Amino acid sequence: MLDIFDILGPVMVGPSSSHTAGAVRIGRMARTLLGAEPVRAEIGLHGSFAETGQGHGTDRALVAGLLGLKPDDLGIPDSFAIADNQGLAFHFHTVSLREAHPNTAVIEVSSADGKHLTLQAASTGGGRIRVDRLDGVEVNFTGIFNTLVIRHQDVAGELSRILNELSVSGINIANMRLCRDRRGGDGLTVVETDQRIPADALERLRAVYGVLTVTYYEKED
Known part of the structure; x- marks a missing residue:
C-alpha cells in the first residue's frame, strides 16, 4: 500500500526528488554525523549523479545539505555562494564504485577542530536516501528513523x-x-x-x- 509520501513526493526545491531532495539529505546526513560544522568537503559523484547531476542541481543540493539546509529551502540554488560566505571549501570529482546505486555520493568532510568523516550514501528515489558506508565500514540505514x-x-x-x-x-x-x-x-x-x-x-x-x-x-x- 502506498502512503501519501509515495504519491506526492517530498516538499522540496526541484527539479528532481532523487537528484535534489535526496542529495540535500545526503549532505545533511554527512554534516550531522560529522558532529560539527564542516569547513572542507571532497565530494565524489558516481553513476547518474556524475553524468547528469550538474544539470539536475545535485552538486548544489549536496553542498546545501552540508550547510544544514533542508530540501524545501529556497537557498539551495545559491548554496555555492552561501558556502563561500560561510567558509566551506568543496571540490567535486567522479568516482566509479562497484555494485553501488547509480545515484551515489562519497563525501569526505572535515571540521575546523579536526573531526573527519567519510560517508557513502545513495539517493534511492522520492527524496529518500540510504547510507551504505561510514569511514569504510559497511552500514545500512535511511534516516527515516x-x-x-x-x-x-x-x-x-x-x-x-x-x-x-x-x-x-x-x-x-x-x-x-x-x-x-x-x-x-x-x-x-x-x-x-x-x-x-x-x-x-x-x-x-x-x-x-x-x-x-x-x-x-x-x-x-
Whole structure:
C-alpha cells in the first residue's frame, strides 16, 4: 500500500526528488554525523549523479545539505555562494564504485577542530536516501528513523550496556546493526529508534564504558 509520501513526493526545491531532495539529505546526513560544522568537503559523484547531476542541481543540493539546509529551502540554488560566505571549501570529482546505486555520493568532510568523516550514501528515489558506508565500514540505514551511530570498543558485554541505557530511557528500537573492523578492535553500532533520544540519555550513552563517540541523527518532521 502506498502512503501519501509515495504519491506526492517530498516538499522540496526541484527539479528532481532523487537528484535534489535526496542529495540535500545526503549532505545533511554527512554534516550531522560529522558532529560539527564542516569547513572542507571532497565530494565524489558516481553513476547518474556524475553524468547528469550538474544539470539536475545535485552538486548544489549536496553542498546545501552540508550547510544544514533542508530540501524545501529556497537557498539551495545559491548554496555555492552561501558556502563561500560561510567558509566551506568543496571540490567535486567522479568516482566509479562497484555494485553501488547509480545515484551515489562519497563525501569526505572535515571540521575546523579536526573531526573527519567519510560517508557513502545513495539517493534511492522520492527524496529518500540510504547510507551504505561510514569511514569504510559497511552500514545500512535511511534516516527515516531517529538514528544513533555509536562507535565503541569491541569488548564483551558492550552491546548489552548500550541497550540497557536505551531501555532505561524507554526508547523502543526499530532496527539495529552491529559492525566491526576486526575482533577486539572498534565496533560501530547503528540503532534506529521510534522515539526521539533525549539529551540526558545521549549523555549517559557517552559515559558507558567502552563507548568512544555517540552521534545522533534526528529524523525530519
